[in-house]
Amino acid sequence: MNIALLLEMAAEAAPDRVGLVCDGKRWTYGDLLAAARGAFSIIQDSGAEYVALLDESSEAAVIAVFGAALAGVPYCPLNYRLPDADLAALLGRIAPALVIGDEERVTRIADGQGHTIFSREEFTLKAQETVPADDAREYDPGEGIAIQLFTSGTTAAPKAAILRHSNLLGYILGTVEFASAGEADAALVVVPPYHIAGISALLSSIYAQRKIVMLPAFSPEGWLALVEAEAITNAFVVPTMLARIVDAMESGTAARTASLRAIAYGGGKMPLEVIHKALERFPAAGFTNAYGLTETSSTVALLGPDDHREALASDDPKVRARLTSLGKPIPTVEIEIRGENGEVLPLGEPGEIYVRGEQVSGEYKEKSALDAQGWFPTRDAGYMDEDGYLFLSGRADDVIVRGGENMSPGEIEDVLLTHPAVADACACAIPSVEWGEAVGVAVVTRDGFDAPEETELKDLVRLRLRSSRVPEKIAFVAELPYNEMGKLLRRKVKEVLAG
Template structure:
């Protein structure tokens, strides 16, 4: 049972740190510092403000904006009511944003700077949002959240919450064209930090460093951003928040704030290493960089180790597992390379991993199959999608990841391919069905298949293979422009192949492997 003295929910963690680390800085954003005591008090005001609008336990609220310390304040306020935060991907197209807001049934929406026009355009189609506030101040027609918040009491609402309660709802791309809301509980988010974990059981990179300062640069609409920020709150460490990843700002902060830990996707690491100032910055205080969301080329890893000189931790997980479930320790990262560096590491404490065949039966070490996992970190399920939940999590609690891989004799996990055809481009998940649905809407497209091909910059990039309707003409530029009107830019194809017919099996299923094969020839594995 969570309590202020034994915090296991977001609300109790904020209360506990507000008492024990009152004057320590929790978040810093654009020069504005927020102590743990201020986070506690402000989140009480936020909770009381939300309650005045009828927000209560189990209700959803939403945040559409770039990273901000106020996002975590609002999230904490909602958690103190037992309400659930839904951060919305600000890179999505207008129809996609409207879908997420309607599907989540969010009652209140907080809008970050620069997104008022988008919300105004879709406001008439929102079915549940009753009020909209500018998260950092007045935004167009939407009133200021901070001004509204400060009209309410600092008294803690003290709504009882338990670890099984919903806390965060993150949307993942849908294999059938619509995203699904993965429900993460307080327990799933913090399970690896609770359950009477003794400090001696933690690895060096998991322990709090004296004077630790973390850089939060990944987007909070991903588990890598929200999970990272909640982790710093739990550990009582200072987090410097970037609105979005910018290599110049990141380098300045690493040097000027003595950043000791950060999480990055491989594409962001590559951009950082290519920055003209990279050789001028002092990285001596940087202790660990954790990375994940997509594989990293060995040569890039060697370059990063040489230039940055810190420990690297590869992390494998997904939204549905509340983030990391497998990690490759710094000790396994060796400059000369090793077979283990091709793996994503070993399961974390209390995490079970097994490899299964098409019938769900476990296969021996070294045999490729689908990766399944069982742990307290698994999501509760998909919001209002019982069938999709049952397809993903079986009766024994095993979650099918959709990734293909194998375990070696030492328990290291190796990723080989993706069962679900998902493309990971620059750390962003792209499902072919979403892109195909958008492209099918073009009047000149007869048939289409979308695949991921290797990209030196992004790991993978989206390619569309299109059959044009008879008698019509269509250019690559027209296809890409059409896509940009309907879906987020990172989901749009970077290139287009026009072909006579798509390869299909006897049942009519597109043979994506046949389309991908020429581009992945000579690659050791089918993900880059």
Template sequence: MRGDLEFMSVPRLVRTAAERYGEREAVVDGRTRISYRQLGAQVERAAAACLAAGVRTGDRVAVWAPNSLGWIVCALGAVTAGAVLVPVNTRLKGAEAAQLLARTRARLLFVTGPFLGTSYVAALRQALARRDGRTGRFATRSADGQQGLPSGPLPGLPHLRDVVVLADEAPGGSRTWKEFLAAGGSVSAGAVRLRANGIGPGAPSDIMFTSGTTGLPKGVVVTQAQTLRAFATWADLAGLGEEDRYLIVNPFSHTFGYKAGVLACLMRGATMVPQPVFEPGALLATLAAERITVLPGPPALYRSLLDHPGGADRGLSALRLAVTGAASVDGRLVERIRTELGIATVLTAYGMSEATGLVTMCRRDDPPEVAAHSCGRAVPGTEVVVVDAAGAFLPPGGTGEILVRGHQVMAGYFENPSATARAVDPQGWLHTGDVGVLDADGNLRITDRLTDMYVVGGFNVCPAEVERLLARHPGLADVAVVGVPDARLGEVGKAFAVRRPGSRSPSAGELLAWARREMAGYKVPREVEFVPELPRNAAGKVLKRRLRQGVERAGGEAGSGGVGR
């Protein structure tokens, strides 16, 4: 049954899971293990505390914390109280988080205690202190247009009335998690149930912010029904079930972690094992100790496991399913996951925040080459087409922009109708900005972003394709390619490469000579710069604009001689 019809809303999903799966293990977080019944009770208690704190239906509630049981409980508690969830990535700096809180006019913030040596509350205070909170960039206006006054725990964020620290101690102006929960003791279970039952399928579920690789991140609003239908489909296609133990490495602050992780497990009764930090050695230990069966993640996760000493021989026999997806998934990587990690089913998928995170996906009975060379075909209820620059539909084999139409296309960008109109046309097609090609069976292969393509002497070059090929070099750990100006050819490629730890090879000349044997001449970068690491945003995407800006500041044009550093 479709998730939107079966559960109607995320709060009802939580309640149904508690009733349906009862004493089955729901979450394993370090030494803490709780059942689905216990999880349901904790979520209802958190929802009662939200009501006691004055959270109203439609208020935005933010969570700025790593993957943990606490994140799951406070987020689902807020949604059960009728709030719209605003997940905040822990990799954001204080000023970036403050921007999201201000733009969404968040009413309540759940924030982690000190994490990896950082105090997140202190980071927010410092960011706000650097600006005039009353009249500056972070000040916001109420619905009647009046300037907000700092009345909450963080001056400069006038709508933020409450900050709850997920720890035993909290700085002045904020509350601990225990204090917050205790204040909800006066709210009855009936009041919580009444609020939860008032949330319909068309109500907003969350605001997920785009990664912002080309500008200010936009808040994507998705409804309850869209969320439930998309990830009931995901769970069905993945074959997720009650016996599965799911290691959730993808951040809960993004669709892949929260919805393909937490919500999909709630739908199917799987055990959630949240992982707050990605460290290959610790990850391998958890995979073995918890007998993990399901491990979705980006390509970099699997490369790290494969490259870790003993990674392919760590007692991972329980692993049965891997799900990955990216523009540059390499078919060889898919084969290595199968053969070296011993994962029988490897599925690839494609999604984006504006499409509720799910557009295409492989099927479990697909031939292995489908996952190795595509990200599957459109999920049920979804149309995917490829169009040329004039907007005309292209036949199979044609390369152009990917358009998506279906139930999962966002309700819109938060309070940004002009950007919404640019992204979704009057016919309901979402213009993704991604470039790809469909085969005769409808399987989609992503080749690049429209904004990343460049032209070498009249030939279009997709950097992602070049990156996939360069990534096969045994001496490279990471690589990104951008187009740079060239006096003779107009543009040429420049590669920014990261060598494997402890290696001094290849040199620029060696890498370019290798590239000439692997790809057409016009695709070969003309220059290589070796860097310690690639600049990435909070979502882990390479900030290519920063790489281009570095080239521009250097003031030079990339030559054709293959200069390297």
């Protein structure tokens, strides 16, 4: 099957229902399908081997992803925040492509690569005007690659992660009920189009027949204004976005948010203080922590609304700790925790998270990362407790190895964050002559507090954990580096600590 089936079903069931709102313009599901079919014809005529998007979220992204699917060409949204040299290299790897978005930049950095280039406006208009000749063209049945996303490439050249139609449909059909949204339901999408969260939000909302409202450039004021103007019922945010939204509300930004029934978050670690404040600010909304990866077609574990409220109301430390968990695996996937030699570890013991299921691709253009039994190593470190809740400790590569002892940065950070003067903290490995690696931390002081004494923080860690976890070096910084999806950039913190 083809992911375009999701849009076809929605358009057949409710052609006149509004499916998309962007920059004030409204598109019905019938409009979107007609434009996607026009895009299919444009893509076929171009001879392109990929459809690339170099732009913010817009109607062009929706039309392009489904047009590419109908044409049997991989859709490859690119990170427009990358430097020119990096972006030119990625464009070279997908040449010849039909590229939508920043015409001037693509022409300047990738001239001679053989691309067909459209601005957002030109592509959208031409897709609307083009009517394919049904008797002369056939849509792709959807047995190949639907989406290709380049990884961040923090330590090496970016890998091309591949998601096939079967992977994406395995996720959507297994987790979303068709036409389950009411006519008033509206989802606010603010994550970038080159992130799997944005793609999965698009596909799941269309299959549910929920109105999608796009906010191309995030600001807390713009987000709150759209919630009110479009009576938003569902939203997905990353932790840094939610923190800024809560701060704006506490600073007096007017907001009518009574329509919000569901707020999902993911993409990075959610500070306890932020989720506590958010639960208070949005008392009628159900919060969901969604954990997933590009290679798993998005979500594989969920901490649902009932878990959030139960944990918040409980006096039991074990139950309250669930607010820091990823929740439980969704029914369509399996999750195991494995040790260094690939052995399955018992409950409560930390190791690497492995996942398996129809939605799990684990495939790159360069190679497949699946083992013989179909398990994908996420490179995330974590453990599962006796009640089946999954806890994340960080990336497996981030583990600090001090004198042969493995330490999770997350457990050290959680302790530091209990100090009233600490607003944010990051622990990572620093070189040590004696131990090979030692613990270094960067700390952000909370507004209105003086920076705590280093001995205070060291004693706190020693008291709550053990002496081997005590930081050898502490740096006080104005803020920690996060990317636009709220992921902490530990490599940059290491640079600060090295300095």
